[in-house]
Amino acid sequence: xxxxxxxxxxxxxxxxxxxxxxxxxxxxxxxxxxxxxxxxxxxxxxxxxxxxxxxxxxxxxxxxxxxxxxxxxxxxxxxxxxxxxxxxxxxxxxxxxxxxxxxxxxxxxxxxxxxxxxxxxxxxxxxxxxxxxxxxxxxxxxxxxxxxxxxxxxxxxxxxxxxxxxxxxxxxxxxxxxxxxxxxxxxxxxxxxxxxxxxxxxxxxxxxxxxxxxxxxxxxxxxxxxxxxxxxxxxxxxxxxxxxxxxxxxxxxxxxxxxxxxxxxxxxxxxxxxxxxxxxxxxxxxxxxxxxxxxxxxxxxxxxxxxxxxxxxxxxxxxxxxxxxxxxxxxxxxxxxxxxxxxxxxxxxxxxxxxxxxxxxxxxxxxxxxxxxxxxxxxxxxxxxxxxxxxxxxxxxxxxxxxxxxxxxxxxxxxxxxxxxxxxxxxxxxxxxxxxxxxxxxxxxxxxxxxx
Amino acid sequence: xxxxxxxxxxxxxxxxxxxxxxxxxxxxxxxxxxxxxxxxxxxxxxxxxxxxxxxxxxxxxxxxxxxxxxxxxxxxxxxxxxxxxxxxxxxxxxxxxxxxxxxxxxxxxxxxxxxxxxxxxxxxxxxxxxxxxxxxxxxxxxxxxxxxxxxxxxxxxxxxxxxxxxxxxxxxxxxxxxxxxxxxxxxxxxxxxxxxxxxxxxxxxxxxxxxxxxxxxxxxxxxxxxxxxxxxxxxxxxxxxxxxxxxxxxxxxxxxxxxxxxxxxxxxxxxxxxxxxxxxxxxxxxxxxxx
Numbered sequence: 001x002x003x004x005x006x007x008x009x010x011x012x013x014x015x016x017x018x019x020x021x022x023x024x025x026x027x028x029x030x031x032x033x034x035x036x037x038x039x040x041x042x043x044x045x046x047x048x049x050x051x052x053x054x055x056x057x058x059x060x061x062x063x064x065x066x067x068x069x070x071x072x073x074x075x076x077x078x079x080x081x082x083x084x085x086x087x088x089x090x091x092x093x094x095x096x097x098x099x100x101x102x103x104x105x106x107x108x109x110x111x112x113x114x115x116x117x118x119x120x121x122x123x124x125x126x127x128x129x130x131x132x133x134x135x136x137x138x139x140x141x142x143x144x145x146x147x148x149x150x151x152x153x154x155x156x157x158x159x160x161x162x163x164x165x166x167x168x169x170x171x172x173x174x175x176x177x178x179x180x181x182x183x184x185x186x187x188x189x190x191x192x193x194x195x196x197x198x199x200x201x202x203x204x205x206x207x208x209x210x211x212x213x214x215x216x217x218x219x220x221x222x223x224x225x226x227x228x229x230x231x232x233x234x235x236x237x238x239x240x241x242x243x244x245x246x247x248x249x250x251x252x253x254x255x256x257x258x259x260x261x262x263x264x265x266x267x268x269x270x271x272x273x274x275x276x277x278x279x280x281x282x283x284x285x286x287x288x289x290x291x292x293x294x295x296x297x298x299x300x301x302x303x304x305x306x307x308x309x310x311x312x313x314x315x316x317x318x319x320x321x322x323x324x325x326x327x328x329x330x331x332x333x334x335x336x337x338x339x340x341x342x343x344x345x346x347x348x349x350x351x352x353x354x355x356x357x358x359x360x361x362x363x364x365x366x367x368x369x370x371x372x373x374x375x376x377x378x379x380x381x382x383x384x385x386x387x388x389x390x391x392x393x394x395x396x397x398x399x400x401x402x403x404x405x406x407x408x409x410x411x412x413x414x415x416x417x418x419x420x421x422x423x424x425x426x427x428x429x430x431x432x433x434x435x436x437x438x439x440x441x442x443x444x445x446x447x448x449x450x451x452x
Numbered sequence: 453x454x455x456x457x458x459x460x461x462x463x464x465x466x467x468x469x470x471x472x473x474x475x476x477x478x479x480x481x482x483x484x485x486x487x488x489x490x491x492x493x494x495x496x497x498x499x500x501x502x503x504x505x506x507x508x509x510x511x512x513x514x515x516x517x518x519x520x521x522x523x524x525x526x527x528x529x530x531x532x533x534x535x536x537x538x539x540x541x542x543x544x545x546x547x548x549x550x551x552x553x554x555x556x557x558x559x560x561x562x563x564x565x566x567x568x569x570x571x572x573x574x575x576x577x578x579x580x581x582x583x584x585x586x587x588x589x590x591x592x593x594x595x596x597x598x599x600x601x602x603x604x605x606x607x608x609x610x611x612x613x614x615x616x617x618x619x620x621x622x623x624x625x626x627x628x629x630x631x632x633x634x635x636x637x638x639x640x641x642x643x644x645x646x647x648x649x650x651x652x653x654x655x656x657x658x659x660x661x662x663x664x665x666x667x668x669x670x671x672x673x674x675x676x677x678x679x680x681x682x683x684x685x686x687x688x689x690x691x692x693x694x695x696x697x698x699x700x701x702x703x704x705x706x707x708x709x710x711x712x713x714x715x716x717x718x719x720x721x722x723x724x725x726x727x728x729x730x731x732x733x734x735x736x737x738x739x740x741x742x743x
Contacts, residue, residue, distance in 0.1 A: 034662075035507045170501070180604060194501075253501035265603045321708075325615070328704060329622050329629060357720055358658065361727040365662060366503050370731040376724040377717055384607035 001330070008326040015320025022313055025306055026356040029199035034362050042158040043254050046150065049160040052082040053152065053215070054135030058125035059088060062143035063095040065260075069143050070103045070110065078152040080109050086133060088113045090125040122211070123229035130218070130227065139215040146174065146258040147213075155215050158250035165220035165247025166239065168197065169213035169255030176372065178263045183372050184382045185261040185268070190363035191355030197251045205303045206243050207251035211235030212259075220247050233278025236308075240286040243304065246295035265385060272386055273393035276311040280397060283308035314390035505734065507661055514666055515656040518673055522652035526645075526677075527563075533648070534560070534567035534641065537685050541637075542570040544689035550696050558638040564645055569637035572692050575699035576630070577623045587698050588620055615704040623700050631703055633692050640691065640711070644684045647715050651680050654719060659726050664733040672726045679718060687714060 055073055059066055066087075073085050087110055089097040097114055104110040113129055130138060137159055141147060151169070158167045170193040176186045197207045209216070211234055221227070224241040231237040239249055262268040290296065290304040355363075357376060364373040526533065538555075546552060553571045560567055577584055592613065599609040622629055655673035663669035691706045 031657075034505045041502065198501075254499050256501070265606070325618060325704065325708075328707065329618075329626075357723065361658070361662075361723055364727055365505070365731055365734060367500050368731055370728050373724045373728050373731070376727075377720040378604070380713075380717060380720075381604045381608055384611060385604075388607035388610065 004326060005330050008323040008330070011319050011323035012327065015316050015323065018316050019313060019320070022306065022310075023356065025303075026196075026359055029203075030195050030356070030359045030362040032203060033195045033199040034366070041254075042160060042250065043154060043252060044157075045160050046153040046157040049157055050079055050082055050153075051136040051156065051159065052134065053078070053084075053137045053139055053156060054129075054133035054218075055083070055085045055139045055141065055152070056126060056129045056133065057085065057087050057141050057143060058090055058122050058129070059092060059096050059100070059143045060090040060120075060122075060125075061092045061094045061096060063092075063099060065144045066096050066099045067103070069141060069145055069147070070100070072147050073141070073152075074103070074107045074109065075149055076147065076152045077149050078156075082135075083109050083152070084134060085110045086113055086129045087111070088115065088125045088129050090115045090122075091117075091120060119229055121229060123227050123231065123234045126227045126234070127229055130221065133218065136218055137215050138218055138221065140212050141257070142212040142259070144260045145171075145213060148257070151213075151255055151257060154252050154255035155213070158252060159215070159217060161248070161250070163246075163248045164217070164250050165224075165242040166209040166216045167214055167250045167252060168207055168209050169252050169257055170194070170197070171210065171213055171259050172256055173261035174258035175260050175263060180375070180378065181265060181268060181382070182261045182263050183375055184379055187360045187364065187372055187376060187379065188355050188382070189261070190367055190369065191359035193251075194253065194363040194366050195359045196355065198253050200303065201251040201253075203299075204297075205300055206239065206249050206307070208307060209235050209239040209242070209249050211238075213255065213257040216242075217247075223247075231278055231281060232274050233282065236279055236282045237285075240282060240290065240304065240308070243296065243300070244286065244289040244293040246293075269385065269389040272389050273396075276314075276390040276393040277397045279308065279311050280394060283312075311390050311394065314387045315394055317387060318391055505662065511661060511666065514670075515660040518660055518670055519652040519656035522655070522673065522677055523649050526648045526652075530564050530645070531567070533681065534564075534645075537641075537644075537681065537688075538568055538570060540682070540685035541689040541692070544686065545570055545572060545692055548689070548693050550693055556634045558634055558641070560638070560641050560645055567641065569634055569641070570692070572633040572696050574631075574633050574695055575697055577627060577699055584620075584623060584699070584701055587701055588616065591616055591702075612705060612709065615708055616701070619701050619704045629700070631695070631700060633695060636691065636695060636703070637688060639707075640684075640688050643711060644680075644688075644715075647684075647712070648677070648680055651676055651715075651719070658719075658723050662734070663726060663730050668729075669726075672722065676719065676722050679722070680715065683714075683718060687711075 057069055057073070070085070070087060076083075085107075087100040087103065089100050089112065097112075100110070100112045100114075104112045111132070113132060115125060115128060118124060118128070126140070137156055139152060139155055155167055155169055158164045171189060172193075173182055173186045173189055176183050200207045214235075216238065220242060221238075224238070224245050224247075227234055228237050228241075243249060262271055286308060287305060290301055290308070293301070296304065357379065360376055360379065361373065364370070364376075542552065542555075551573045553573060555568045556571050557566050557568050559565070575583075595609050595613055595616070599606055599613075602609075652673060655676050659672035659676075660666065660669035663672065687710050691710060694702050694706060
């Protein structure tokens with residue numbers, strides 16, 4: 001019994017220490033983003049830096065959304081003489097290939113790539129497209145995204161710095177009203193981008209390249225070995241391969257692009273399980289390189305490890321809970337409260353997996369998003385759901401590593417948009433009125449529709 | 453050793469020299485034309501992405517003073533607070549018609565000292581094991597029903613089920629383990645007093661810094677402190693009632709869900725309310741725009 005209690009105390013102390021460090025880090029980010037001035041924004045150079053770019057749009061069974069993203073891209077105000085759009089039909093079994101061909105016949109800047117064999121998945125599609133791309137900069141969009149007219153210029157602008165290897169824009173869910181989950185995810189995404197990514201950019205740390213609404217310098221990509229097709233999170237993988245070799249990753253908060261967030265828990269759990277597995281896999285592959293990299297400052301190294309290990313917080317939290325449960329029923333029960341206070345505080349601050357409640361509020365404050373902030377307490381349930389899904393995913397991942405199995409498979413995130421045959425930006429589609437395109441070319445949400 | 457980054461020595465180099473610029477702030481428009489709505493706005497608001505909050509050193513000092521004032525206040529008035537806390541919870545327990553056996557003095561912790569707590573009769577597993585079985589089954593069925601119908605709460609329900617199962621395991625296999633009402637109240641107060649001491653610091657940085665009107669931020673901090681005190685007494689009375697009727701069965705559930713988690717949930721609710729009220733005003737008052 002004494003050994004069990006000692007073990008429980010050690011586990012609780014470890015959990016508290018780790019979670020406290022994460023909580024402090026998130027607090028620092030939120031306060032820094034809220035209150036301190038940011039460094040020079042490369043957005044001021046948008047339109048002045050116009051290298052030749054290739055926009056890569058991998059698609060697998062995307063007939064619902066393919067036309068929308070292609071139409072939005074051809075409407076972008078980037079110089080067509082320096083632009084090519086590589087629409088990749090990755091072994092689709094629906095009308096995706098036909099939609100791409102229709103657009104390619106109409107617009108000379110669209111180059112269709114039809115993949116019929118070889119490895120599947122986004123990584124493999126990107127490998128093939130990169131071989132055919134002629135641009136100095138490769139921009140990436142998933143098929144369910146809505147880039148505004150000025151988006152390409154915004155994303156290209158940080159590349160004026162020759163040390164920048166990759167750039168990331170901001171992702172905002174557009175289907176907030178679809179379910180409580182999608183509304184909660186908007187809060188979480190806002191905290192992750194508006195606060196987390198921007199704070200890391202401001203502090204000279206490493207914002208994460210997300211694999212969509214972003215870009216990578218072709219020469220940097222080649223220098224670090226190209227895309228890795230075997231990873232579940234090729235974006236995290238590329239981010240760390242770039243930074244350990246000395247390239248910088250920039251974040252452009254104003255490059256806002258709309259996406260579809262999961263509307264059901266089943267889809268969300270698959271998505272977060274994939275992220276957790278891929279991220280943790282990157283942790284095992286990169287932690288030594290991050291620590292040994294001569295290009296990274298001590299703070300960048302520490303933050304890099306925090307980013308890589310972020311999904312470990314879920315099992316550590318569960319470990320802490322189990323330990324406090326053991327202590328609660330032990331003769332040492334009188335010690336529990338103080339420990340529990342600390343554990344609960346740091347644990348709950350982390351709810352939402354990637355964002356503390358303080359970051360959720362800070363993001364809402366900065367965005368002026370008063371509409372959804374009332375839902376914040378409900379994020380408790382999101383926290384429990386994410387914690388369970390992450391623990392299950394990591395259990396499968398480590399079980400797979402021990403048994404030597406091939407590891408988890410990539411799951412395509414479900415699309416919800418209806419009738420997306422090119423009518424979103426100009427047709428009679430109901431979704432069209434969700435967005436208004438301003439004179440500056442940025443799509444923003446039509447608040448009358450969203451409010452309803 | 454400084455190693456040059458890969459792009460540093462090659463590629464185009466762009467010299468950027470643009471002086472810092474801050475847009476005209478609309479609330480400095482003395483005429484207030486933009487507020488009347490009869491003419492076009494004096495300025496075009498910059499994009500939200502380049503927005504921050506202007507926090508002065510004075511505001512920071514006020515936040516620290518408020519937090520320190522409330523924490524020290526709780527410490528100095530600890531005897532009175534604990535006495536009133538006990539009075540409220542005892543009143544509620546009596547209102548529920550529970551058998552009050554008396555009052556017992558318990559130690560809270562260190563410098564806080566001791567306090568009287570109400571003692572009630574507590575249900576023991578050996579008294580009526582069938583009742584425990586029925587309560588357990590009813591709870592499990594209820595939780596499973598929620599698990600099936602409310603997707604949002606599924607993992608939370610699993611968490612509750614685990615706590616319930618652990619409690620039943622302890623009741624059945626370790627019958628010597630017991631928690632009386634005085635012990636429960638003691639554990640409760642040790643936790644809650646710590647919360648009362650910590651909450652002001654959270655309030656200071658959540659409300660006083662962010663709220664455009666400083667007095668409103670202070671009001672929010674005071675409201676949270678008052679709520680923390682009153683809600684604690686209500687929850688303790690409820691827990692004592694549950695322990696009176698079901699013994700140890702729901703104790704872990706009460707401790708882990710109605711204890712600190714509930715404290716954090718109301719903090720969250722207050723924070724979301726305060727943020728909501730602050731959003732509209734902060735866009736026009738304390739915002740700082742940068743390019």
